[in-house]
Amino acid sequence: MPKLYTNFESGNSYKVRLFAALARITLEEYQVDLPGNEHHGPDFLAINPRGEVPVLVDGERTFRDSAAILTWLAGTYAAPGWGGRDTGEQAEVIDWLAFSASWIQYGVFTARAIVSFRGTYNGVGFQKEEVTLNEARIRSQKSLEILETALRGQDWLVLGRPTIADISVFPYVALAPMGDIPLEPWPAIRAWIDRIRALPGFIPVIGLDDPHYRRKESQA
Amino acid sequence: MPKLYTNFESGNSYKVRLFAALARITLEEYQVDLPGNEHHGPDFLAINPRGEVPVLVDGERTFRDSAAILTWLAGTYAAPGWGGRDTGEQAEVIDWLAFSASWIQYGVFTARAIVSFRGTYNGVGFQKEEVTLNEARIRSQKSLEILETALRGQDWLVLGRPTIADISVFPYVALAPMGDIPLEPWPAIRAWIDRIRALPGFIPVIGLDDPHYRRKESQA
Missing domain, CATH: 1.20.1050.10 (Glutathione S-transferase Yfyf (Class Pi); Chain A, domain 2)
Known part of the structure; x- marks a missing residue:
């Protein structure tokens, strides 16, 4: 199951959570502690050197921007039409x-x-x-x-x-x-x-x- | 021929001009007078309400951001490989x-x-x-x-x-x-x-x- 690094206050994370809800895609969610600065710690930076949520890890693939994550999820798991068809x-x-x-x-x-x-x-x-x-x-x-x-x-x-x-x-x-x-x-x-x-x-x-x-x- | 609204000082326009040069794509270029504020005038805003260059007009299609223009040109006119294959x-x-x-x-x-x-x-x-x-x-x-x-x-x-x-x-x-x-x-x-x-x-x-x-x- 794709794993989403997310935060409940993050609107950029919400883009992905909302799309997953609408397209009926199940994601494992990991809450990143933004007030505690977890996104600037070494463990998180090893996953995303940009120090931002959301991040999606899906098997061998990692996407570090909501635009890339939406593109990947739409093309891979969603009903046709959510992304571009050509x-x-x-x-x-x-x-x-x-x-x-x-x-x-x-x-x-x-x-x-x-x-x-x-x-x-x-x-x-x-x-x-x-x-x-x-x-x-x-x-x-x-x-x-x-x-x-x-x-x-x-x-x-x-x-x-x-x-x-x-x-x-x-x-x-x-x-x-x-x-x-x-x-x-x-x-x-x-x-x-x-x-x-x-x-x-x-x-x-x-x-x-x-x-x-x-x-x-x-x-x- | 696709028409590029561009400016010689604009780095965002240069993204498209550079790619066209590398991928051997011929574009008609129209120089937008940025110091003269042409990009905030009614004629240009009718083409791109964002008031930015570059803009690409290709037949019925208009793209108003360099990322979209690069995606379109790579997928339509360039040798495979410049964009994503899947x-x-x-x-x-x-x-x-x-x-x-x-x-x-x-x-x-x-x-x-x-x-x-x-x-x-x-x-x-x-x-x-x-x-x-x-x-x-x-x-x-x-x-x-x-x-x-x-x-x-x-x-x-x-x-x-x-x-x-x-x-x-x-x-x-x-x-x-x-x-x-x-x-x-x-x-x-x-x-x-x-x-x-x-x-x-x-x-x-x-x-x-x-x-x-x-x-x-x-x-x-």
Whole structure:
């Protein structure tokens, strides 16, 4: 059984857990202690030198980024259609996996990390939180505009069906209110969030219905 | 013929131009005037609401991220082997395409953008350049460590052959000195850069052999 190194507060891990739930894929889950800094310890770094969750170990294979993990699981264990069926479809999906890794990660992800977790990312303890937070909010606004434009008049990001592109973009967008970024101005995004939440097998994540969730002091 | 919206100073565009040169793919090139802000004008935003280069338009298809463009070109026009041949190989490649979109983009890319271009990115004019630059340098250091570890004892990032994973990670790493980030401490990375530069058909980019290249004032 594939083993997922995950954390219950991690939205990037949730991308994989959500997809596994929707596609009925069974994973063994190992909780990495992020507040205890386990992801920067030697045992974890031996598995993933990037020091990040999620990681998937499946037999001889190890994947260290949610985009790679989603691609692997969709192509190997899921019903056809969750990934791309040919090169053109794959490239359309990857267009949004990359958007998720860049715009989303350094926009709504970062705002949430600072507001809800006073966090660090990629080994960077945010130096001057107000500067980084301000940049993240500008980028969040712009990326929500892009997403709203893309979703206007269509139900799913690409290919006319739910794919791992939607699953990859969904978590940090739906969690944006944790970073004090409201979703009220974006009707197409809100309708898309509702469609994803209505998919059979959907599971929630910490903070999705409680944007004021904060990591407990004892864990920090 | 596929049409590439590109700019001669853009490292993300260079990923595609370099790959096309190596794989002998002919593209029509349209130079987007970045200093003139053409990428934020209505005509360009109608093609790419993200306001970024590169963009590839190929018949009815449009791809708005270098990772998607590389995947499309490799799977459609290139000799087999540049992309992944099956799901496992594709996922291994995507692991590094995602690294390029996140770690590289917000590390060495950002340091170069500030130092050499005093630039903006994703609609964000860097608010307090010294804070953002400092974060980018910390992230650059960490990402070069990760890359050095990955390349120690192997010639290519994945699959034992040059792939679009290498082509995607290469530009901003090779251009790191433009952001005042030296490559001397990283022997495995330097050897890998030399291997890529020795590939038949290789083309350089502005700044590769002149890290003190700066955009002319008249263009700024």
